[in-house]
Amino acid sequence: MADFIAGALGGACGVMVGYPLDTVKVRIQTQRSYTGIWHCICSTYKVEKVSGFFKGMSMPISTVSVSSSIVFGVYRNCLHNLCKLKYGIPNVTPSKLDIFLSGYAAGAVQVLVSSPADMAKVRLQTQVSPHCSNMCSLLAQPKYTGPVNCLLTIVKEEGFFGLYKGCFALMFRDCHSFATYFLSYAVFREWFVPVQQSNSELMGILLAGGLAGVVAWSIATPMDVIKSRLQVDGVTQQRYRGVLHCITDSVRQEGVMVLFKGLSLNCVRAFPVNMVVFLTYEAILKQIKPFST
Incomplete structure (x- = not known):
């Protein structure tokens, strides 16, 4: 239960940062x-001001808390039971494969909760609503007025x-990325926080968390592009028939580098976000x- 609570609070803080x-x-x-x-940042600010960068955030704040709680809780409980099954006792140092498999399971489970929230987030983020007077807003009403709507x-x-x-x-993205993430x-925590140097724990956690986020998003970005395009598809007319069609059509139209759109931004965002999360x-x-034992 402690891992579920800590995961929820860590996830909420991470959303606000990134x-x-x-x-x-x-x-x-x-x-x-x-x-x-830079063109996207300037255009967004010019048309929508600061509020344009925070569209749809209320939904992720609540739902990411839940999904992050599920991720960390499922990961720790899965790791606990896996070690108990393999070694007879849960309190042993898990192998790298144990950690990978537990992270994979955590990523799969949380998709059930995160998918609708992520859909609302992406639709709201891609909806351009000019920041203007009341008269102007009456002439150009946005399709979605908020996450619930x-x-x-x-x-x-x-x-x-x-x-x-x-x-x-989303599942393909999250299973692999969370397995890599944990x-x-x-690995990074072992490098940066040696047992004999516990006084460097704070900096070690920050570096390990930030780098883990960068590595995970490097793995996740290609499928993240496809996921976002499928979620936006259908706002005006449906273009893609499924995951494979979206991949082939996107690559044919824009080249293979389309799968890495936003990679640098993902990595820049992932470092501070996951420093805060961990x-x-x-x-x-x-x-x-101490209270849960």
Whole structure:
């Protein structure tokens, strides 16, 4: 239970740190009107001001807390039971394969919760609403007025399973990225926080968390591009028939580098976000572990 609570708080803090760059990343991946990161940032600010970078954040704050709680909770419990099954006792140093498999399972489970929320987030982030006077806003009403309205509209127009558009791409992305995420964190933490130098633990956790996030997003970005395009598909008309069609059509139209759109931005965003996530997670865990035992 301690891991579920610590994971929820860590995830919420991470969202607040990385959301503006996440909005830029989604727009670059799904809209061809931007020539690069800086052009997207300037265009967003010019048309929508600061609020444009935080569109749809209320939904991720609540749902990422839940999905992050599930990820860390499932990971730790899966690792606990896997070690118990393999070695007879749970309190042993797990192998790298144990960590990888537990992370893979955690990524698969959390998709059930994260897919609808991620759908609403992407649709709201790609919806351009000019920041202007009341008279102007009356003339150009956005399609979605908020996260809940977005989810209800999707269900009305595309059916319940419209909330899970791109979920296979999301699952493929998250299974591999979370497996890599937890494995790389464990490896980096061993490097940066030697047992005999416990006084360097804080800096070690920050570096390990940040680098783990960068490695995980390097693995996840190609499928993240496809996931975002499938989620946006159908706002005006449906273009893609599925994951494979989206991949082949995107590569044919824009070249293979389209799969790496937003990679640099993902890595820049991932470092501070996951520094905060793991620092919060480890700190909360230290505080509540004595009460949970």
